[in-house]
Amino acid sequence: MASSNDTSLAVSCRNVGMVWAEGTPRAHEALCGIDLDVKPGEFVTLLGPSGCGKSTLLYLIAGLETATGGTLTAFGKKVTDPSPERSLIFQETSLFPWLSVWQNVTFGLWVNGRKARERREVAADALQRVGLYHAIDKRPDELSGGMRQRVAVARALAMRPKVLLMDEPFAALDVQTRAKMQDFLIDVWKDSSASILFVTHHIDEAVALSDRVAVFTARPGRIKTIVPVDLPRPRDLFSPEAEALRRHLTELLRDEVDRAFAEQEMMSAA
Known part of the structure; x- marks a missing residue:
């Protein structure tokens, strides 16, 4: 070991x-x-x-x-x-209903002070990787349960975790x-x-x-x-x-x- x-x-x-x-x-x-x-x-x-x-x-x-x-x-x-x-994804997606999909995906980057244009570019890349680029401007309540979980994965990927x-x-x-x-x-x-x-x-x-x-x-x-x-x-x-x-x-x-x-x-x- x-x-x-x-x-x-x-x-x-x-x-x-x-x-x-x-x-x-x-x-x-x-x-x-x-x-x-x-x-x-x-x-x-x-x-x-x-x-x-x-x-x-x-x-x-x-x-x-x-x-x-x-x-x-x-x-x-x-x-x-x-x-x-190290990104943690919970059983519940914990998405903010008042934010768009791309804003949810890049919430951690917003906390870190990253500019909106850069955040949207990162969100676009992460959402493309999970097959949800078309939902970039939607709200969480417009998505199915499986799609919301994919947004949660995209949010984790946006932080480039190892x-x-x-x-x-x-x-x-x-x-x-x-x-x-x-x-x-x-x-x-x-x-x-x-x-x-x-x-x-x-x-x-x-x-x-x-x-x-x-x-x-x-x-x-x-x-x-x-x-x-x-x-x-x-x-x-x-x-x-x-x-x-x-x-x-x-x-x-x-x-x-x-x-x-x-x-x-x-x-x-x-």
């Missing part, structure tokens, strides 16, 4: 832990002993039961929260604050739109050369997208194992190889899901 300050790694986690509300009666351990390396341009999926700390790990990598243990670096530099190099952190971005979409968005994301990922860490509960989604799948235990979240996905792209998700991988991931998750449900039932009964 490479050292935590290895500049060749997009993200490196060493024994990372997180305790929410540490030192209070409400304290609970979300993550414990996370060791994970992500290479530049690699697509890694975080798969696990609800409440196992997958999203928490994204927040730590984004610099929105500070780990209570361990070391976390990006390209050899310790993560202490948010950075344009790492895209995606927290169940397609969870609210119907099955057909989700499949289309997965294909779209693979195209954008190849074009951008960014590393992607993608949180999902869906085994099919992990098989469709990943170079590797990090399987999490129930809370406190640990990485149970990391499974390589050696399937050619574009992927045939009905192939015997894909089916075998789905079965393997299902077996790895079964005990963890049972533990997570048992814990939730205990908390509800308390």
